[in-house]
Amino acid sequence: MTAIDLAIIGFGKIARDQHRAALDASPVFNLAAVVDPVARPEGLTAYPEIGALLRQSPRVQAVSLCTPPQVRFAVARQALLAGKHVLLEKPPGTTVSEVMTLQRIARDQGRVLFAAWHSQFAPGIPGAKAWLADKRITRITVTWREDVRRWHPGQDWIFAPGGTGVFDPGINAYSILTHILPVALYTTAATLEFPENRDTPIAAQLTMLTEEGAPVDLDFDFRETGPQTWDMQIDTDRGRLDLSQGGATVLIEGRAVASESSLSGEYDRIYARFAQLIQRGTSEVDLAPFRHVADAMMLGRRIQTEAFAW
Amino acid sequence: MTAIDLAIIGFGKIARDQHRAALDASPVFNLAAVVDPVARPEGLTAYPEIGALLRQSPRVQAVSLCTPPQVRFAVARQALLAGKHVLLEKPPGTTVSEVMTLQRIARDQGRVLFAAWHSQFAPGIPGAKAWLADKRITRITVTWREDVRRWHPGQDWIFAPGGTGVFDPGINAYSILTHILPVALYTTAATLEFPENRDTPIAAQLTMLTEEGAPVDLDFDFRETGPQTWDMQIDTDRGRLDLSQGGATVLIEGRAVASESSLSGEYDRIYARFAQLIQRGTSEVDLAPFRHVADAMMLGRRIQTEAFAW
Numbered sequence: 001m002t003a004i005d006l007a008i009i010g011f012g013k014i015a016r017d018q019h020r021a022a023l024d025a026s027p028v029f030n031l032a033a034v035v036d037p038v039a040r041p042e043g044l045t046a047y048p049e050i051g052a053l054l055r056q057s058p059r060v061q062a063v064s065l066c067t068p069p070q071v072r073f074a075v076a077r078q079a080l081l082a083g084k085h086v087l088l089e090k091p092p093g094t095t096v097s098e099v100m101t102l103q104r105i106a107r108d109q110g111r112v113l114f115a116a117w118h119s120q121f122a123p124g125i126p127g128a129k130a131w132l133a134d135k136r137i138t139r140i141t142v143t144w145r146e147d148v149r150r151w152h153p154g155q156d157w158i159f160a161p162g163g164t165g166v167f168d169p170g171i172n173a174y175s176i177l178t179h180i181l182p183v184a185l186y187t188t189a190a191t192l193e194f195p196e197n198r199d200t201p202i203a204a205q206l207t208m209l210t211e212e213g214a215p216v217d218l219d220f221d222f223r224e225t226g227p228q229t230w231d232m233q234i235d236t237d238r239g240r241l242d243l244s245q246g247g248a249t250v251l252i253e254g255r256a257v258a259s260e261s262s263l264s265g266e267y268d269r270i271y272a273r274f275a276q277l278i279q280r281g282t283s284e285v286d287l288a289p290f291r292h293v294a295d296a297m298m299l300g301r302r303i304q305t306e307a308f309a310w
Numbered sequence: 311m312t313a314i315d316l317a318i319i320g321f322g323k324i325a326r327d328q329h330r331a332a333l334d335a336s337p338v339f340n341l342a343a344v345v346d347p348v349a350r351p352e353g354l355t356a357y358p359e360i361g362a363l364l365r366q367s368p369r370v371q372a373v374s375l376c377t378p379p380q381v382r383f384a385v386a387r388q389a390l391l392a393g394k395h396v397l398l399e400k401p402p403g404t405t406v407s408e409v410m411t412l413q414r415i416a417r418d419q420g421r422v423l424f425a426a427w428h429s430q431f432a433p434g435i436p437g438a439k440a441w442l443a444d445k446r447i448t449r450i451t452v453t454w455r456e457d458v459r460r461w462h463p464g465q466d467w468i469f470a471p472g473g474t475g476v477f478d479p480g481i482n483a484y485s486i487l488t489h490i491l492p493v494a495l496y497t498t499a500a501t502l503e504f505p506e507n508r509d510t511p512i513a514a515q516l517t518m519l520t521e522e523g524a525p526v527d528l529d530f531d532f533r534e535t536g537p538q539t540w541d542m543q544i545d546t547d548r549g550r551l552d553l554s555q556g557g558a559t560v561l562i563e564g565r566a567v568a569s570e571s572s573l574s575g576e577y578d579r580i581y582a583r584f585a586q587l588i589q590r591g592t593s594e595v596d597l598a599p600f601r602h603v604a605d606a607m608m609l610g611r612r613i614q615t616e617a618f619a620w
Contacts, residue, residue, distance in 0.1 A: 073496070095605035096406070097496040097598075101521055104494065161499070161611045184414065186383070186407040189471070199611050211411055288407075294604035295405035301471045301509050302612070 004278065005032040005060045007053055009075055010067030011039035011046075013155070014089060018118075019064055022267035028275040033057050050075050054082045062112075062278065065089055068157035069164075073098040076113075080105045085112040087274050091171055092285070094162030096294055099287060106283050113283040114274050117175035120286075121269040122247025127257030129180040135236035137183060140208075140216040142232045144173045145224035148202070154310050158200065165200030167293045170220035173232065174289035176247055181234075183210045187292060190300035195308035202308055206296055314588065315342040315370045317363055319385055320377030321349040321356075323465070324399060328428075329374055332577035338585040343367050360385050364392045372422075372588065375399055378467035379474075383408040386423075390415045395422040395588050397580075401481055402595070404472030406604055409597060416593050423593040424584050427485035430596075431579040432557025437567030439490040445546035447493060450518075450526040452542040454483045455534035458512070464620050468510065475510030477603045480530035483542065484599035486557055491544075493520045497602060500610035505618035512618055516606055 006023065008015050011034045020041075023031040033045040035053050040046045047053045053060065062085040065072050073093050076086050080102065092099045092115040099115065106113035119125075146169055148158070157163045164171070177185060185208045192201040202223060208216035230246035242251040250257040263269050277284055316333065318325050321344045330351075333341040343355040345363050350356045357363045363370065372395040375382050383403050386396050390412065402409045402425040409425065416423035429435075456479055458468070467473045474481070487495060495518045502511040512533060518526035540556035552561040560567040573579050587594055 094609050095497050096601050097494070097605050100601075101494050101496055105521075162609050164608070184407070184411050186411055187405050194612065211415075291406050291410075291604075294601075294608045295407050298474065298604045298607040299404050299472050302504065304614075 003030045004028055004062055004275070005030050005057070006062040006064060007033040007035060007057065007060045008064050008066055009035040009050060009079075010065065011036040011041060012066060015064075015066040018267040019066060022265065022271050025268060026271045026275075029062070029271055032060050050078055054078075061085060062087070062274070069094050070157060070160065070162045073102065076102050077105060080109050080111055080113070083109065083111060085114075085278050087114045087116055087270075090115070090117050090175070091164060091168070091290055091293070093290075096287060096291055099285065099290065103283065103285050110281070112277050112281065113285055114277050115285040115287075116270045116274070117172070117179070117286060117289060118266045118270060119172040119176050119247050120179045121266040121273070122176070123259035123261070124243060124247050124250030124257050125176065125180060126260045127252075128241055128243060128250045131241065131252050131257070132180055132234065132236070133182055135182070135238055136212070137181065137210050137214045137234065137236055139214055139235040140177070140210075140232065142173050142177070142216070142218040143229050144170050145219065145221040145229045147225050147228065148222040149310060159195070159198040159308065161199045163200050164293055165198070166202055166204055166220045166222040167200075167296070169222070169230075170204065170218070171289050171293055172230070172246060173218065173220070174292045175286070176232070176243065178286060178288035178292070181210070183212060185210055185216055185292070187295045187299055190296040191303060192297070192300040193303050193305045195306060196304050197307040202305065204296060204300070313340045314338055314372055314585070315340050315367070316372045316374060317343040317345060317367065317370045318374050318376055319345040319360060319389075320375060321346040321351060322376060325374075325376040328577040329376060332575065332581050335578060336581045336585075339372070339581055342370050360388055364388075371395060372397070372584070379404050380467060380470065380472045383412065386412050387415060390419050390421055390423070393419065393421060395424075397424045397426055397584050400425070400427050400485070401474060401478070401600055401603070403600075406597060406601055409595065409600065413593065413595055420591070422587050422591065423595055424587050425595040425597075426580045426584070427482070427489070427596060427599060428576045428580060429482040429486050429557050430489045431576040431583070432486070433569035433571070434553060434557050434560030434567050435486065435490060436570045437562075438551055438553060438557075438560045441551065441562050441567070442490055442544065442546065443492055445492070445548055446522070447491065447520050447524045447544060447546055449524055449545040450487070450520075450542065452483050452487070452526070452528040453539050454480055455529065455531040455539045457535050457538065458532040459620060469505070469508040469618065471509045473510050474603055475508070476512055476514055476530045476532040477510075477606070479532070479540075480514065480528070481599050481603055482540070482556060483528065483530070484602045485596070486542070486553070488596060488598035488602070491520070493522060495520055495526055495602070497605045497609055500606040501613060502607070502610040503613050503615045505616065506614050507617040512615065514606065514610070
């Protein structure tokens, strides 16, 4: 496979923290440019908006969309219509319908659309999925508690409409569940805590059921200043699985599951997958995590809590 | 086709106002029983819950689910697993995931699942769809304003989580749009007005775009005590379509479109369609209207308004 020139669109925290290093280490992709209204990273060609990229860097074949979700759809559509393959950071948009429209455009254009759920690429995930495949789930408990000030400092978009608030980390838990479980889940009740000065929830308590009726309890909280927790416990008819650190560690009946990949990080594996999808000409869009957010927001009971300030 | 014994589950307002008469007039269905915790309509066998129906009326082959949406999923699942064909009143559930799970169960069981959107069966709809098929949409305005006290007197479920509030009528507008338009829509902004003592919105102002970028403005309001309005105006590159009374009347460039059906009412056509689907062994579940509600609830800016009392 010859090198694929790729541009990052939206050179914010996740692009700097994760995408750039993964691309520098990639044997397939060449980070050819960035598009950002402000950032001018050293050693990279930068454009202020995607139109300039499309006109001036025609050799770019793929783009990674790392902007806040609120502006992602229009840019993704423009990129696909210009014949580029598109990787969408999570969440893939602000509405399920947007993402389905992008799927249709990618199909019409014969280009690859990849909704990247980074937690699905955590080291323990393949082993967890393989072990669960023939088990019956009896109970699931998910605890996803982190400090928004530490992980998203000053990122107001997360509390603006379309930013999904605590579901921004919570969707990582959903993306793990929908990937590793052998059964479907659906939400039966949700309590959403909205700060009085914000448009998205800062905490959510969710009750789901597996299709077979096993209880699934999820506790998402963005106000955790103590130990940061991204854990789930999955009880089955034949033993228990404990996932912690967002999938970095998985214990089955207390014994650690080894990573199957030689690649070191989630984003290294994401770009290896993107390369594979481009080679095959196949899109990959798992909509279920995002649909569970929409379901919770539609079904949830809303509680107003104290104003949030950074 | 021999007569199909059918039971109505949930014998509330919509069952009494619409389903019973349509079934009495149906040449295909025989209303064999009702299931309701309270209602004991004259001349019909009544059971207090679905288990009793399944045990005592084994000849019933199909059920119509007219309960509030909050309890629909569990009953629909039980009916499908017992081998019954299922018609779901609108909305088809409380979450998109529930309905997708029912789709999967219906497929596994070889039974028909029919999500009935009654507005798609309004008289003007086939003519509107046929005329729009080769037009380019340039602008859409939707006004859906009604008095909740008049149409849903005392129905507290509508303001409970999962009841969707003003989207209960609003979803009729969505169901018309997704059925007659030749392009996809997606929501770009929403303002949702929540009464301070209720869990679902009483009014919503929505901004959507067609995939080609034409503006779509929707005004849903449950507080309209003046003239009741269920109208849409669709401007195209070659003329204008006006739909009023929820699809009962459609004008194209000012001229009325005639109904193509010999059946008199929306629910007569719904049951004719259900019979056809059962004969063919094909399910029909248009999820787009419900997905637009979930999208609006996920993306919407929330405003608190005055308490609502019947």
